[in-house]
Amino acid sequence: MIVLKNISKKLQEKAVLYDISFHISPNENVGIIGLNGAGKTTLLNVMAGIIKPDSGFIRVGGVENVIEHKEVLRDVTYVSGIKTQLWTDIRIKDSFAHCIQMYRISKEDAMNRFKELDKVFEVHKFLQQLPRDLSLGERMRCELVYALLAKPKVLLIDEAMIGLDVSHKYKIMQYFSRLRKEKQMTIIYTSHNLQDVEKLCDRIILINHGRIIFDGSVDRIMKEFSPLYQMEIKIGECLPDLEDLPFERIRIDSDKISIIYDKQKIDTAQILKHLLEKCKLQDMHLYEPDLEGTIKKIYAREE
Numbered sequence: 001m002i003v004l005k006n007i008s009k010k011l012q013e014k015a016v017l018y019d020i021s022f023h024i025s026p027n028e029n030v031g032i033i034g035l036n037g038a039g040k041t042t043l044l045n046v047m048a049g050i051i052k053p054d055s056g057f058i059r060v061g062g063v064e065n066v067i068e069h070k071e072v073l074r075d076v077t078y079v080s081g082i083k084t085q086l087w088t089d090i091r092i093k094d095s096f097a098h099c100i101q102m103y104r105i106s107k108e109d110a111m112n113r114f115k116e117l118d119k120v121f122e123v124h125k126f127l128q129q130l131p132r133d134l135s136l137g138e139r140m141r142c143e144l145v146y147a148l149l150a151k152p153k154v155l156l157i158d159e160a161m162i163g164l165d166v167s168h169k170y171k172i173m174q175y176f177s178r179l180r181k182e183k184q185m186t187i188i189y190t191s192h193n194l195q196d197v198e199k200l201c202d203r204i205i206l207i208n209h210g211r212i213i214f215d216g217s218v219d220r221i222m223k224e225f226s227p228l229y230q231m232e233i234k235i236g237e238c239l240p241d242l243e244d245l246p247f248e249r250i251r252i253d254s255d256k257i258s259i260i261y262d263k264q265k266i267d268t269a270q271i272l273k274h275l276l277e278k279c280k281l282q283d284m285h286l287y288e289p290d291l292e293g294t295i296k297k298i299y300a301r302e303e
Contacts, residue, residue, distance in 0.1 A: 001026045001154060001186050002047060007056035009042060016042045017053070018210045026153070027183035031201035032190045033295060039210040040190045041080075044156050047188065048078045060154065074103050077147035081159035084139070085146055086131045092142050093127040096149060103150040110149065117145045120175045122168065136163030144172070157189045161196060176200050194292040206295065208302050218291065223264060225298055226289035231259045231271060233284050240278035245271070255282075 002024040009017040016039045024030050034040045045051040047060060049067030058064065061072040079085070086095045100110040118124050121141045131139050140163055147155060161169060173196065179185060180200060191197055197204065198218055206214035206221075214221060228248060234256050242250055242259070249260040261271065268286065275281060 001028070001061065002188075003057070003059040004047070005057040007043075007046060007053045007058060009046065009051065009053045011042065016210050017046070020056070020207075020210075020212060022205060022212065022215055024186060024188065027186055028203065029180050029187045029189065029201045030203045030205060031197035032188060032205045032207065033194065033197060034190075034207040035299065038207045040207065041082075041158055043207070044078065044158050044188065044190065048076060048156055049073070050078075074150065075153040076156070077150050077152040077154070078156040079140075079143050079147045079158065079160040081140065081162045084131060084143065086139070086142060088131055091128055091130060092123070092134075095131075095142075095146060096127075099146050099149050105149065105151075109151075113149050113151060114145070117148055120171050121145050137165055137168065140164060141168065141172075152185060154186045154188070157187065157191075159191055161191060161193065173199060194290075194295060198291045206298065208299065213302055214298065221298075222289060222291070222294060226294040227262045227264050228260055228289065229263055229268065230287040231261070231268070231284065232287070233257045233259070233275065234282040235275075236280040236282060238279035240275055242274075245274065 004023070005021045007017055007020040008015070020043065032040050032043060042051065046053050046058060049060070049065070058066075060066040061069075061075055063069045063072050066072050066076065086092065087098065096114070099105075100107075105113070121144060123138075123142050123145050126134060126138060126142055131142070134142065140160055144160060161172070164172065176187070177199060179187070180202075187200065189197060189200055201218070203217055204214065204221055205212060236255075239252070240257075242257075245261075246265045247259055247261045249258075251258040259271065272281075272284075
C-alpha cells in the first residue's frame with residue numbers, strides 16, 4: 001500500500017528526515033511516534049503527497065507522485081490537529097457537501113455513511129454552524145467525519161484526538177478499534193498519547209531527529225526494551241522454594257514476596273503454577289511495563 005525508500009527532506013535548510021525506508025501493507029495500522037520536532041508531521045505530509053521529498057522513492061497505492069493521480073488521491077484522507085480541511089467561512093453541512101462532491105460519493109452512499117458516522121461522532125447538531133464557532137473537540141469530530149465520509153483505503157491521522165472529551169473519545173477509539181479488527185483500511189496514526197497508539201496500532205515506527213530508531217510490533221518493543229515484570233504475592237504460613245527459578249530479584253517481607261522477572265526467561269503462568277503447588281496464595285498483584293515508560297527508556301538511551 002505504501003512504500004518509502006531512502007526518503008530525505010530539508011525544510012528551511014534544516015534536515016528533517018534522513019534516509020527513511022519502510023513499507024506499510026494494506027489494512028495495517030501503524031503508529032508513528034516521536035518527540036516534538038522528530039519529523040512525524042513532515043513524514044505524513046510526504047506520504048500524503050503534500051510535500052515532495054528531496055531524495056528517495058515513495059509509492060502510495062501503486063503510484064509515485066500521488067498528488068498527480070486523482071483516482072489514488074480519492075483513496076487517501078488526512079486529518080490533522082493543527083490544519084483544518086473544513087472550509088472556515090461556510091457551514092459544516094456545506095463542507096461535508098464539498099467532500100461528497102470532491103470524492104464523487106453518490107447521494108445514497110453519502111447519506112448512509114453519514115448516518116453510520118453520526119452514531120459515533122454525533123455531529124448532526126453542528127451542521128448549521130461555522131467551524132470557528134465550535135470548540136476544538138467539536139471541530140475535530142467534524143474533521144474526522146469529513147475524512148471518513150470518503151471511506152478511504154488509507155487514513156492518515158496526525159494528533160487528531162486533541163480536545164475530545166472522555167465520553168466521545170471512548171466511542172471514537174472503540175470505532176477505530178473495530179475498523180482495526182475488521183481490517184477495513186490502512187491507518188497511519190501519530191499521537192503523544194501512547195495508550196491510544198497501543199490500542200489502535202499493530203506496529204510502531206519510532207523516529208528521533210528524523211531517523212527511524214525502531215520499527216516493529218508493540219510486543220517486540222516491549223520484549224526488547226522492557227522485559228522485566230514485577231509480581232507481588234501475599235501468602236499464607238508456608239514459604240515456597242524459589243531458588244531454582246530464573247528470577248532477576250526476590251524480596252521477602254514477612255508474608256509478602258516481591259519478584260522481578262524477565263518474561264523471556266520465565267512466563268507468569270509458570271510462576272503462578274509453581275506457587276500454587278507449594279502454598280496458598282491470599283493475594284497477588286502483577287505490574288507490567290507500559291509502552292510510555294519503555295519509549296522514554298529508548299529515547300534516554302539514544303540521547
